[in-house]
Amino acid sequence: MLKILKYSFYDLMRSRWSYVYFLFYLLLGFVLLFLNNDVDKAVITLMNIIIVLTPLIGTIFGVMYYYNSKEFTELLLAQPINRSKIFMGQYLGISISLTLSLVLGLGIPFVLYGLFKSAAIFNFSLLLVVGAFLNFIFVALSYNIALSTENKIKGFGYAILMWLFLAVIYDGIFLISLVVFNSYPLDKFSLAATMFNPIDLSRILILLKLDISALLGYTGAVFRKFFGTNFGMLISMGVLVLWVVLPVFRMNLKLRKKDF
Amino acid sequence: MIEFKNLHKRFGKLVVLDGLDLEINKGGIFAILGPNGSGKTTLIKCLLGMVIPNKGDIFFEKKSVLRQWAYRNNLNYLPQIANFPPNLTVLELINMVKNLRPKTANEQELIELFGLKSFLDKKLGNLSGGTKQKVNIVLAFMFDSDLIVLDEPTNGLDPIALIHLKEIIQKEKDKGKTILITTHIMSFVDEVADEIVFLLDGKIYFKGTVDALKKQTNNDNLEHAIANLIAKQYA
Numbered sequence: 378m379l380k381i382l383k384y385s386f387y388d389l390m391r392s393r394w395s396y397v398y399f400l401f402y403l404l405l406g407f408v409l410l411f412l413n414n415d416v417d418k419a420v421i422t423l424m425n426i427i428i429v430l431t432p433l434i435g436t437i438f439g440v441m442y443y444y445n446s447k448e449f450t451e452l453l454l455a456q457p458i459n460r461s462k463i464f465m466g467q468y469l470g471i472s473i474s475l476t477l478s479l480v481l482g483l484g485i486p487f488v489l490y491g492l493f494k495s496a497a498i499f500n501f502s503l504l505l506v507v508g509a510f511l512n513f514i515f516v517a518l519s520y521n522i523a524l525s526t527e528n529k530i531k532g533f534g535y536a537i538l539m540w541l542f543l544a545v546i547y548d549g550i551f552l553i554s555l556v557v558f559n560s561y562p563l564d565k566f567s568l569a570a571t572m573f574n575p576i577d578l579s580r581i582l583i584l585l586k587l588d589i590s591a592l593l594g595y596t597g598a599v600f601r602k603f604f605g606t607n608f609g610m611l612i613s614m615g616v617l618v619l620w621v622v623l624p625v626f627r628m629n630l631k632l633r634k635k636d637f
Numbered sequence: 638m639i640e641f642k643n644l645h646k647r648f649g650k651l652v653v654l655d656g657l658d659l660e661i662n663k664g665g666i667f668a669i670l671g672p673n674g675s676g677k678t679t680l681i682k683c684l685l686g687m688v689i690p691n692k693g694d695i696f697f698e699k700k701s702v703l704r705q706w707a708y709r710n711n712l713n714y715l716p717q718i719a720n721f722p723p724n725l726t727v728l729e730l731i732n733m734v735k736n737l738r739p740k741t742a743n744e745q746e747l748i749e750l751f752g753l754k755s756f757l758d759k760k761l762g763n764l765s766g767g768t769k770q771k772v773n774i775v776l777a778f779m780f781d782s783d784l785i786v787l788d789e790p791t792n793g794l795d796p797i798a799l800i801h802l803k804e805i806i807q808k809e810k811d812k813g814k815t816i817l818i819t820t821h822i823m824s825f826v827d828e829v830a831d832e833i834v835f836l837l838d839g840k841i842y843f844k845g846t847v848d849a850l851k852k853q854t855n856n857d858n859l860e861h862a863i864a865n866l867i868a869k870q871y872a
Contacts, residue, residue, distance in 0.1 A: 384725065384733050391724040448720035452776070455685050455714035455786075458738045459706050633704075636648070637687040 381453065381466025382473075388444070389474040393547040398475070402482025410490045419586075423483065424504055424583050428576050430512040433637060435475060439519030442471050444529045451637055461629045464520070468625070474515045476509045483508075503586050508578045510617045513538070514575045517624035524631050547574050555595065564599050568608050571596045573618045582613040621632045638663040638784065638815055639684065644693035646679055647837075653679045655839030663783070666806065666816045668826045675825040676852045677819040678717065680836065681786055685714055697740025697784070711740060713776035719769040719827035725774055727753065730761060734776050742779040750776060750801050767793040774798075778805055785809060787818045791825055803829060816859065823860040835866055842866065 389395055405426065409419040446467070453463045478483045483505065492498055519536045526532035551570055555563060581597045585606050600609050639661040646654040653676040660754065662665055669677050682688040684695055686702060686709065695702045702708050721730055731793060732757060733743045748754055751771040756764065762770070770793045777785065787806075790800060806829055817836060826833065828849070833850055835843035843850060856862040 380733070385730075387729070388722040388724045446720045446722060448716065449722055451716050452714075452721075452734075453686060453737070454687050455709060455712075456717070456734065457707055457710035457739075458737060460686075496821050625759070634689060636689060637682065 378462040378469075380467045381458070381463055382470045385442075385470025386474050389438075389470060390477075394438070394518040395478055399478040399482045400557060402479060406483045406486030406606040410486055416487070416490065416492065416495050417500070420500050420504055421587065421589070423607060424507075424580070424587075427479075428506045428511065428579050428583075429544050431475075431508050431578060432544060433514030435472075435512045436536045436540045438471055439516040440523045441503045442467065442493045442513075442532050443520055443523035444532065447449065452471055454637055460632050463631055464628060465625075468516060468520055468628070472513045474511045475516070479508045480505050492625060500583075505619075507583055510621065511575065511579055514617070514624070517621060517628065519627065521628055521631065523625050523627055524628060524635060532609055536537060543574055543576050548577070551577075551596075564603065566601050567596050568603060571600065572616050575617060578613050578616055578620075582610055582617070585609050586612070638698060641680070641683075642694045642696070643693045644680075644683060644695065645870055646676075646683065646688060647691055650780040653839055654683070654693075655834075657693070657840055658707060659834065659844070661815065661817070661834075661842050664810075665831040666810055666815050666818065666828035666829050667817045667832050669685055669817060669834045669836065670826065670844075675836040676839050678788060680863055681788060681817065681819065685709065685712070685786065710740065711775045711782050712784045712786065713780055713782045715773055715785075715787040715791070717839070719766070719773035719792075721761040721769065721772070724760060726758050727764070728757040730772065731775065735779075738780060738784075738791055740780045744779040745776055745780075746858060747775040747805075748813060750796060750805075751861055767798070770794055771798055772803075773812060774802060777846055778809070783814060785814055785816045787816065787820075789820055790818060800833055827859045835863070837866070 405423070406419075409422055410416070413422070450463065450467075454460065487501060493500060496572045518539060520540065522536045523532045526535060551567070554570075555567065558566075571581060575595065581600050584597050585601060588606070600613070603609070604612050639659075641657055641659040644654045644657040646652075650687055653674075657676075657680065659667065659680075669680065671677050679688055683690050683834075684697070684702065686704075686706065689703070697708050698711070700708065708719055725733070729746075731744055735744070742871065748757070751774065753768070756768060756772075761769065761772070774790065777787065794802060803825075806818075810816060810831075818826075818830065830847060834841060835850075842859060843853070845853075850866075851857060851859065851862050854862040854865040856865055
């Protein structure tokens with residue numbers, strides 16, 4: 378598995394898109410810091426960008442890599458290696474290279490700006506951790522979609538729809554249901570609804586840490602009231618881990634029966 | 638050496654292999670022929686463990702291959718489409734595949750034979766289709782395995798490369814290897830194959846030597862003999 382990981386990683390690290398992605402974050406980091414002049418505010422702005430953008434990029438890279446390397450995967454499948462090791466290697470290769478682009482792209486400007494002397498270092502690290510989680514989650518989800526969809530165009534479409542649903546539509550439905558059912562106690566419902574969306578979950582996790590009540594929103598407030606800040610963070614982190622583990626598990630299940 | 642037993646495979650409603658039985662003995666070149674969509678590639682992919690049959694079993698060296706992977710160490714495969722990670726160089730790819738298998742490889746000889754030396758540092762994304770196929774052939778022949786499976790090996794090769802390919806195939810056969818080939822180029826079959834396995838409707842329609850086929854169809858030309866077999870399906 379490590380060998381496959383190594384080569385997937387090399388391949389991706391040399392692709393133009395990895396650089397574009399890296400440069401984008403680099404630029405974003407510099408612009409935010411030097412326009413804002415305030416690390417804390419920059420972190421909040423970054424959060425808003427990261428929780429939407431990393432899932433999108435993870436989704437696109439995931440499906441694209443799967444479909445583009447299809448023939449090569451067939452060559453690998455004819456080698457004496459276990460199936461799941463091939464795909465786990467590719468999965469980790471994509472996720473790690475995307476995470477590296479994120480960490481380096483944002484890390485460099487922040488370090489240059491004097492992050493290590495600022496108190497925002499923990500907030501910033503958490504942001505990167507959440508970004509990494511989102512990468513791993515969405516690459517896994519998109520790999521699941523790609524594995525289940527033979528047709529490239531359809532697979533791409535489903536993957537983008539999934540992102541759109543989790544990033545935008547989910548919140549809309551959630552808000553509407555809060556308005557429609559506002560005469561019922563909705564605490565438990567909204568807690569559960571948040572757990573089912575990794576993007577919401579990440580947002581709450583970061584906002585709990587930043588401790589900005591105004592931005593928490595209804596779910597965040599419920600979350601804090603229900604779990605408290607520290608326990609709430611622990612819970613949301615745990616659920617994020619589940620969001621990685623479950624799709625990876627399903628991937629392996631799917632692989633057992635899949636024809637190539 | 639290889640035994641397919643009552644193999645069934647469906648893709649949705651489409652029945653590709655329908656109770657196929659086939660035994661292939663060690664040594665010799667076997668051409669697997671059949672019209673488009675007759676299940677040649679599916680049969681090979683079942684053997685390689687890429688396609689999982691609905692029913693039936695496959696034995697390689699007397700052991701079932703279903704859900705196994707270690708047996709593939711004694712088998713080389715040349716896939717139909719040569720498409721590699723575009724950002725790796727030829728040398729890196731060769732080293733990667735070498736790295737994945739515990740066997741020693743003799744890639745130098747093949748690289749020289751196909752004149753790939755000047756391409757070793759080039760990225761795979763920048764190679765022409767024929768050159769990629771040459772790399773593909775190097776990858777398939779660089780290990781010393783008892784079984785070699787070639788899916789459309791002549792795709793995009795120039796005449797010189799084609800001659801070299803035939804030489805290699807002959808050399809491997811002389812070493813006592815078993816070689817399975819699928820192709821649509823009958824002159825190639827006529828030249829290299831010892832036996833023909835003809836697939837039709839997911840079953841073995843004919844299995845025997847080239848001469849036996851010519852005799853059975855009353856045709857001296859292999860191309861016409863095969864066309865004769867296929868025509869029965871269209872009728």
